[in-house]
Amino acid sequence: MVIPCIDLMGRKVVQLVQGQEESKVLELPDASLVLERFADFSQVQVIDLDAALGREPQADIVRQLCQRKPCRVGGGIRSIERAQEVLNCGAVKVIVGSAAFTSAGVDHAFLANLAKAVPWGKVMIAVDCVDDRVAIRGWKEVLPLTSSEAIPQLEGYCSEFLCTCIDVEGKAQGTRLEWFRKLRAVTALPVTAAGGITTDEEIRTLDEMGMHAALGVAIYRQRFPELFCSTIEAPPHSREF
Numbered sequence: 001m002v003i004p005c006i007d008l009m010g011r012k013v014v015q016l017v018q019g020q021e022e023s024k025v026l027e028l029p030d031a032s033l034v035l036e037r038f039a040d041f042s043q044v045q046v047i048d049l050d051a052a053l054g055r056e057p058q059a060d061i062v063r064q065l066c067q068r069k070p071c072r073v074g075g076g077i078r079s080i081e082r083a084q085e086v087l088n089c090g091a092v093k094v095i096v097g098s099a100a101f102t103s104a105g106v107d108h109a110f111l112a113n114l115a116k117a118v119p120w121g122k123v124m125i126a127v128d129c130v131d132d133r134v135a136i137r138g139w140k141e142v143l144p145l146t147s148s149e150a151i152p153q154l155e156g157y158c159s160e161f162l163c164t165c166i167d168v169e170g171k172a173q174g175t176r177l178e179w180f181r182k183l184r185a186v187t188a189l190p191v192t193a194a195g196g197i198t199t200d201e202e203i204r205t206l207d208e209m210g211m212h213a214a215l216g217v218a219i220y221r222q223r224f225p226e227l228f229c230s231t232i233e234a235p236p237h238s239r240e241f
Contacts, residue, residue: 002203003192004038004223005216006031006065008058008075009049015217016049017170019139025170026220031061035068037223043070043092045162045192045214051076052097053138059089066090072124074162080117087122094118095162097126098136100154105145111157121159124192127151128164132179139166147179151187160190162214168196172217177205184209 007014009021013034017023028034038044046065051057052075065071066089073086074095083094096114101107114123127147128135134143134150151161163183165176175196183191193206194214203213 001043001212002041002219003043003045003072003212003214004041004219005045005047005194005214006034006038007047007049007216008061011058011061014049015170015220018166019169023170025217026224028224031065032068034223035065038069038219043072045095046071046073046075046091047095048073048075051082057082059085062086062091063089066092072162074124074126080114083114083118083123087118093122093124093160095124095126096158097128098138100125100157101134101136101143101145101150103141103143105143106150106153108153111154115157120157123158124160124162125154125158126162126164127154127183128166129179130166135166147183148186151183155187155189158189160192161187162192162194165193165195169194170217171196172198172221174198175202177202180206180209180211184211 013028013031014024015026046062048058048062057076062073070092072093072095073091074097077083077094077096078099086094099110127150129147130142132146134145165179168175173196180193192212192214197213197215198218206213
C-alpha cells in the first residue's frame with residue numbers, strides 16, 4: 001500500500017529535507033486541497049510538525065482531515081492524554097515517536113502505561129534512524145540503539161511500525177532497501193517504510209517484502225508538479241503514483 005504524507009507546519013502543508021525547517025522544498029496553504037489530490041489512496045499519514053516541535057498543535061486541521069479520510073496521525077504524541085486526543089479527532093492510528101524512548105533506550109514505563117489506556121491496534125511506533133541508530137526529538141538526538149535492537153523490545157506495545165531512513169529522507173534520490181530488508185527480518189508486524197522512496201521499482205520491492213510505502217517528496221512532485229521546488233530534479237524511472 002502506498003500512503004501519501006501530509007506534514008503540517010504553520011497551518012500549511014510542507015515538505016522538508018531530513019526534517020530540517022530551513023530546508024523546505026514545498027509549501028501549500030490548503031490541506032483540504034492536498035487531501036483532494038490524494039482521493040484515490042485508501043489512507044493518509046498526517047504529521048503535525050508544529051506539535052512535534054513543541055508548538056501549538058493544529059488540532060482543527062487534523063480533525064478535518066480525519067473526518068474526510070482514514071488518517072494515521074503523529075507529531076508531538078508525548079503523553080497518554082495527547083494520544084487519546086488525537087484518536088478522539090478521528091485518527092485510525094496514533095504514531096508515537098520520541099516518547100517511546102529515553103536517552104538510554106526504550107521507555108518501557110511510558111509504553112506500558114500507554115498500552116493500558118490506548119488499544120494496541122491503534123498504536124504505531126516510529127523507529128527513525130540515522131546510520132541505523134535511532135534518532136529522536138526532531139532527529140536531533142541519536143541514541144546508542146540500533147533498529148534491530150529497538151524493534152524487538154517495542155513489539156509488545158504496538159500493532160505496526162513506521163520506519164524512516166533519515167539519511168535519504170526528502171532527497172528524492174532513492175531509499176536504502178537493504179536497511180528495510182534487515183528490519184523485515186526482525187519483526188513480523190506490519191512495517192511502513194519511509195525516507196527517500198522514489199521509484200516504482202522501490203515500491204514494488206517493498207511490497208514484495210510485505211511493507212507499505214509512505215511517500216512525501218516523490219508523490220508531491222507527481223500531484224503538484226506546477227508548484228514543486230525546481231531545485232530537486234526528478235529521478236529516472238519515477239511514475240504517477
